[in-house]
Amino acid sequence: MKITVASGKGGTGKTTIAVALAVSLAEAARQNNGRPTAPLFLDCDIEAPNAHLFLKPDLKERKQVGVLIPQIDETRCTHCGKCAEVCQYHAVAVLGKKTLVFPQLCHGCGSCAQNCPEGAIREVLNPLGTLEAGITPAGIRFGHGRLNVGEPMAVPVIRQLKRWIQPKPGQALIVDASPGASCSVVEAARGSDFLLLVSEPTPFGLHDLKLAAEVAREMAIPAGVVLNRYDSAAQNTRPVDQVENYCRAEKLPVLARIPFQREIAAGIAQGKTLIEIHPEFTSLFAGIAEQIALMIEPARASTPDVEGEFHRIGR
């Protein structure tokens, strides 16, 4: 079971929900003599990873990652322009008698090196970020990535994190995605069996939930919703009605409604998980996992991950 937690809008509680789900699965495993294994948790929000603050893993493993970028041997380069012509991202430019490389635009596809008639391009690693991994006190295998400050490209780091630590057979995978609905989220969700969309009953939450639901539809991944900061006693029930109506119309099952409570906010601010704040939520989250398991088509569970379009053998 591979679940990616996404939201569209930032700050709706992706990490809160993802962490609580992982903790409840680990607790279920502990009570059942470690079967199935406690889950693997990957924080793929590499521009601002924060799940470690709640899960408190002992991060013992570390790996530097990046993309291979071209390095031009000026003694061989004839400035023929072939490299610039084949680069889809304009990361290489030939200007008169100079060949320039723009590392921040390079996706590391290697086309320039393969097409250079002079063999003047060597590929060197351009570091983009760091991966870290370890085990949490609750027995959850944990991994996250950290994008170097100033680097614009998150996808290669997310892809390498997911390749570096993979779930064992029978081990559930919880992926915490970044906010938004762009490349980073798509890369985080790639290969997942289910997209758990965390939203809040506000106009912004609903607006971005629609975008995230569209990502799920486009990727043909079944999806469900957790509504966070759900204020059923609110004087203005319009935002609540709107998001509920949207989910009903789009046949997006609402798997849970987390109440809007001061004590939850205070607990989160102290680095507590939702389960630590409300131990009785363990069964709520176990129920979410059960519902998801029922919604995942059996066929999809055995589909191998689809590799990224820029993936080359050996990368």
Added chain:
Amino acid sequence: MKVLITTAAPDIGASIDPRFGRAASFLVVDTETGEWQALDNPALHSSGGAGIQAAQIASLNGCAAVISVEFGPNAFDALHAADIKMYQFGSAGSVEETLKRFKAGQLQQVGQPTSPGHHGG
């Protein structure tokens, strides 16, 4: 001497476009003969690297100078490497006026990037 001017339409009578990499079109003008050629901007809708591509177009067309307003850091580096000088329109609103002022040496030359640059993801 050939100069590249960023314009809102592919015509000598078009108004100017302040964006370098994302200009609607490029006008390559020979300042001595007055001959001109309009080029579509192939990078208008590309996700990134538009300024670099525009610099390459200027270089391939033998331009010694480009005139626009917003030069991002990548465009600046590329044009600088190609030894192409960058100028800004200033108060000039038409191609005709721009050329007149350019020939009179009244346009401001650019010595550093004039816009923060973008990333298309």
